[in-house]
Amino acid sequence: MWQGVVDWLVYGRMGLSPNSALGSALDFFIYDTGKIFLLLVVIIFAIAFVRSFFPPEKTKRVLEKLPEFLGNILAALLGIVTPFCSCSAVPLFIGFIEAGIPLGVTFSFLVSSPMVNEVALIMLWGLFGWKIAVIYIASGIVIAIASGAVIGRLKLEKWVEEYVYKIRGGQGVIEKRSLRDRIDYSFGYVGEIVGKVWPYVLVGIAIGGFMHGYAPANFLAKYAGPGVWYAVPLAVLIGVPLYSNAAGVIPIVKVLMEKGMATGTALAFMMAVTALSLPEAIILRKVLKPKLLIIYFSVVAVGIMLTGYLFNAVIK
Amino acid sequence: MKVQILGSGCAKCRLLEDHARQAIVELGLPAELEKVTEIEAIMAMGVMSTPALAIDGKVKSVGRVLSKDQVSAILQGGK
DSSP states (O other), rough: OOOHHHHHHIISSSSSOSSHHHHHHHHHHHHHHHHHHHHHHHHHHHHHHHHOOHHHHHHHHHTTTSSSHHHHHHHHHHHHHHHHOOOGGGHHHHHHHHHTTOOOOOOOOOHHHHHTTTHHHHHHHHHHHHHHHHHHHHHHHHHHHHHHHHHTTTTTTBBBOOHHHHHHOOOOOOOOOOHOOOOOOOHHHHHHHHHHHHHHHHHHHHHHHHHHSSTTTTTHHHSSSSTTTTTTHHHHHGGGTTTTTTHHHHHHHHHHHHOOOOOOHHHHHHHHHHOOHHHHHEEEEEEEEHHHHHHHHHHHEEEEEHHHHHHHOOOO | OOOEESSSSSSHHHHHHHHHHHHHHTTTOOOEEEEEEOHHHHTTTOOOSSSEEEEEEEEEESSSOHHHHHHHHHHHTTT
């Protein structure tokens, strides 16, 4: 229905031809912007509301009772619903370790929480459809479980900064919140996120729209198609410095795929953008020695690349 | 009364500090505002998500930026 309205506006009122580059670029831009902003507001509100029931303190209490592997699975799942901002990564990490949660389980949480973020999810759903969004979440969870399990096996506790083990936490506090509080919190969260990402969404969709209209079809197939083996690691490398810009990157990825980029490569690229962020690494350096930080990044990067190759092999 | 803002100094913590200061001034309370930035001290109070607000050593709110009115309500013993 929305597509009909946009078509009427661009092709009818403005008199542009659907076959012209300008017409199809503008149609793409208006259609996607409207859809994405609506989804952002509605879904972020819903997610914030759900998250208000899962404060990190509660997640910690669940995880501290579990054995290792089961802990990894639950940590990856809870990573999706527990509100997490990289500025509280340090207290969260210390809180988990101090409560006796194994290092590997803690990492499963730290990988899943930023990777399966709400903005990435909405952009994927809105632009690629629910199937790709589900594939993205499922792969993200699997990578989080596996990375945490690997780090747990490696016995790297000695590469956590010593002071972390000396901290004794007090009794955790779980606030009682009324429905009113939760709704206020959810509205506040929508404002915060939309206020932060809207310029990236617009710029991303504008670039995407431009390429959609002007770049020749399939021009990427030669460089980033399924047969190009180095495309996946290259995509991950390019993705790392683009942290937290999922909103701007995903519309561009959509067009890159239209123009011939393989699905797995695109998926790996988006995961690298969300899961491997430099500011988070700098923050985590306060609690992790450099070696552990490097291992953490490498394990996750390898997991993302394997996922990329897997999907390139499966989806033709 | 001692009002404490717990957080390692990110933008959200400063926002909460501003709201708390405004609330104290508005209510005309003889309260002292203190910033707790040491991670050990924050953990010792059982807080994992910052920013948090504590009054006289008791944690009242964690992981969100309260508005000025919400801080006022807490200061007046609402919660």
